[in-house]
Amino acid sequence: MKKVYLIDDDDIFVFLTKKTILKVTANVDVEVFSDGLQAISHLKQIKDQPELLPDVIFLDLNMPVMDGWEFLAEYQEIYSSFAKENELYIVSSSISPHEMERSKGINAVSEFIIKPLVKEKFLEILESL
Amino acid sequence: MINLPSLNNEADRIAALYVLEILDTKEEAEFDNIVKLASIIAHSPIAAITFVDKDRIWYKSKQGLDITETPRDADTASHYPFFAAIPIIVNKNLVIGHLSVAGHDALTLSQEQHKGLALLAQQVVTLLQLRLPVINNSIKEFYESILNNIPTDIVVFDSEHRYLFANPGAIKNEEYRKYIIGKDDFEYAAYRNRDPELAVARRAQFLDVKNSGKAIGWEESQKDPEGNTITFLRRMFPMHDEQGNFIMVIGFGIDITERKLLEEKQSRIMEQLAIQNTQLIDFCNVVSHNLRGPLINMAMLAEFIQEEENMEEQKLMVSKLEPVIDNLKNTFNELVESIQIRQDNSIELDRLNFSSCLQETIDALYEEITKVKAKIVVDFDEAPVVLYPHKYLASIFYNLISNAIKYQSPERQLSVNLASKVIEGNILLTIEDNGLGIDLLKHKDNIFKIGKVFHRHPDAKGLGLFMTKTQVEAMGGKIWVESEPDKGSKFSIEFVNQNMNW
Numbered sequence: 001m002k003k004v005y006l007i008d009d010d011d012i013f014v015f016l017t018k019k020t021i022l023k024v025t026a027n028v029d030v031e032v033f034s035d036g037l038q039a040i041s042h043l044k045q046i047k048d049q050p051e052l053l054p055d056v057i058f059l060d061l062n063m064p065v066m067d068g069w070e071f072l073a074e075y076q077e078i079y080s081s082f083a084k085e086n087e088l089y090i091v092s093s094s095i096s097p098h099e100m101e102r103s104k105g106i107n108a109v110s111e112f113i114i115k116p117l118v119k120e121k122f123l124e125i126l127e128s129l
Numbered sequence: 130m131i132n133l134p135s136l137n138n139e140a141d142r143i144a145a146l147y148v149l150e151i152l153d154t155k156e157e158a159e160f161d162n163i164v165k166l167a168s169i170i171a172h173s174p175i176a177a178i179t180f181v182d183k184d185r186i187w188y189k190s191k192q193g194l195d196i197t198e199t200p201r202d203a204d205t206a207s208h209y210p211f212f213a214a215i216p217i218i219v220n221k222n223l224v225i226g227h228l229s230v231a232g233h234d235a236l237t238l239s240q241e242q243h244k245g246l247a248l249l250a251q252q253v254v255t256l257l258q259l260r261l262p263v264i265n266n267s268i269k270e271f272y273e274s275i276l277n278n279i280p281t282d283i284v285v286f287d288s289e290h291r292y293l294f295a296n297p298g299a300i301k302n303e304e305y306r307k308y309i310i311g312k313d314d315f316e317y318a319a320y321r322n323r324d325p326e327l328a329v330a331r332r333a334q335f336l337d338v339k340n341s342g343k344a345i346g347w348e349e350s351q352k353d354p355e356g357n358t359i360t361f362l363r364r365m366f367p368m369h370d371e372q373g374n375f376i377m378v379i380g381f382g383i384d385i386t387e388r389k390l391l392e393e394k395q396s397r398i399m400e401q402l403a404i405q406n407t408q409l410i411d412f413c414n415v416v417s418h419n420l421r422g423p424l425i426n427m428a429m430l431a432e433f434i435q436e437e438e439n440m441e442e443q444k445l446m447v448s449k450l451e452p453v454i455d456n457l458k459n460t461f462n463e464l465v466e467s468i469q470i471r472q473d474n475s476i477e478l479d480r481l482n483f484s485s486c487l488q489e490t491i492d493a494l495y496e497e498i499t500k501v502k503a504k505i506v507v508d509f510d511e512a513p514v515v516l517y518p519h520k521y522l523a524s525i526f527y528n529l530i531s532n533a534i535k536y537q538s539p540e541r542q543l544s545v546n547l548a549s550k551v552i553e554g555n556i557l558l559t560i561e562d563n564g565l566g567i568d569l570l571k572h573k574d575n576i577f578k579i580g581k582v583f584h585r586h587p588d589a590k591g592l593g594l595f596m597t598k599t600q601v602e603a604m605g606g607k608i609w610v611e612s613e614p615d616k617g618s619k620f621s622i623e624f625v626n627q628n629m630n631w
Contacts, residue, residue, distance in 0.1 A: 010422060012426045012430070013429075019433060020429075115421075116425045116428070
């Protein structure tokens with residue numbers, strides 16, 4: 001059972017992405033956080049528990065309270081101390097070259113995916129784990 | 130046989146001759162008298178003053194002859210049994226002509242006679258030099274007519290800062306211009322009943338130039354009689370004589386008002402462009418997020434609806450389409466509105482009553498306000514009226530009050546305080562709430578940016594404050610916020626150019 005985190009404030013996108021994931025495989029557990037602060041607080045709590053830590057994180061950029069960039073700033077500090085390795089993908093509706101460039105400077109980011117997250121892409125990610 | 134003294138150095142010789150401007154001038158008694166004297170001294174009937182031009186010999190004065198010029202190679206001397214020529218020498222060694230005597234009987238000049246003729250030749254040079262001031266005067270007139278007609282202020286001071294010259298560019302009135310010669314700025318200020326402040330400044334600048342021996346330049350603005358600001362670029366530089374002694378200062382000023390105005394206009398345009406460019410980038414980002422987001426959702430929903438075989442699931446997804454479309458429509462409308470603000474440069478100002486405009490907003494938000502039992506306290510006594518476009522003020526009130534309602538604290542009753550004050554001809558409007566507040570340390574740069582939201586709220590799209598700021602700045606005003614998390618926020622808006630007669 002793989003564990004996937006979806007950090008996104010857009011309810012409908014979350015609903016649809018969950019559906020997409022379930023179409024690929026039923027063997028995935030999806031947890032949803034509606035902003036960066038909720039996600040980072042949770043990660044800090046469970047960072048020593050490999051059975052609770054995610055395999056993949058899908059992170060939106062534009063969110064209230066703590067946006068994707070603020071989340072990444074804190075995530076960068078702690079992810080190497082996690083009890084389990086994981087991959088992080090930015091999933092954003094932004095097509096701004098500036099934001100894509102910015103994401104390349106962050107080690108923790110595996111790839112910048114432009115929404116939507118399609119079945120084929122998710123399958124590829126799942127197989128690479 | 131004529132024994133011409135050296136006519137070497139032809140170029141310099143001709144230059145020296147031409148400077149004197151003697152060739153082809155009229156007969157003059159002074160020169161004629163010298164010729165008569167030469168004739169008397171040498172006991173010879175024929176005498177002449179001649180100048181050697183490039184290819185001719187020109188006769189300035191003559192006696193016993195009736196010619197005005199001969200070719201340069203003419204052998205005049207051989208026509209006479211007696212002939213003597215004394216060179217006319219300038220600049221120590223340049224021969225420009227001769228004082229000649231000739232006769233029909235051969236004779237020899239005594240030493241005394243020779244000496245007499247030599248003195249007369251020198252007298253010719255003296256006469257020629259006396260003519261120079263006349264030349265100087267015409268050069269002076271030439272330069273003065275240039276100085277008097279160029280559109281630049283030019284003045285010349287002596288070593289004691291007294292005026293030697295002022296052109297009409299510097300002092301238009303002829304009477305004043307004549308008065309100032311030989312005077313200094315203090316005397317001139319007294320004469321014109323002016324404050325000596327400028328004279329003090331000018332004296333300091335003069336002494337700076339005099340003591341340092343270096344030119345100075347500066348820009349200076351003053352009011353013309355019509356009250357317009359005119360800007361001059363001024364320079365003062367020292368002049369020294371051949372020995373290096375300080376003798377005078379030349380000052381000039383160029384009217385650069387137009388250039389200055391153009392520069393100011395350009396820098397205003399640059400600022401505006403920079404702001405617009407930032408807004409454009411923000412705008413592109415919000416378009417890509419706020420519009421692209423819902424579009425992707427719609428496309429995915431459509432695809433899933435088509436693939437879905439379960440009727441219930443299909444219905445569920447169709448029901449999800451509606452909020453997405455609404456969201457898209459609202460975002461689109463707000464974006465269009467914010468573009469219009471920036472394009473609307475010629476919007477008209479209205480004389481608005483703060484109270485009645487606020488009442489319109491309260492009416493529009495009546496349901497929300499009564500639902501949360503918000504307390505609204507108003508003090509517009511000091512500045513009840515503002516000059517502003519009606520729809521902008523309505524939108525400012527609407528955005529800030531609906532924000533206050535949206536982000537109220539769940540722990541206390543919402544209260545909103547509104548007040549207006551007059552500060553140096555501008556009006557300051559403050560809107561203060563006791564809501565959730567914003568962490569300014571974290572969000573300082575983002576607070577008025579498009580698409581930024583700071584709280585979890587379903588209606589938060591991040592356009593309100595961006596739009597409010599755009600509306601305020603479009604009219605030259607300012608908006609800022611003071612806030613503390615869980616204490617509340619205080620928005621201040623400055624309305625400029627409010628010079629009304631109350």
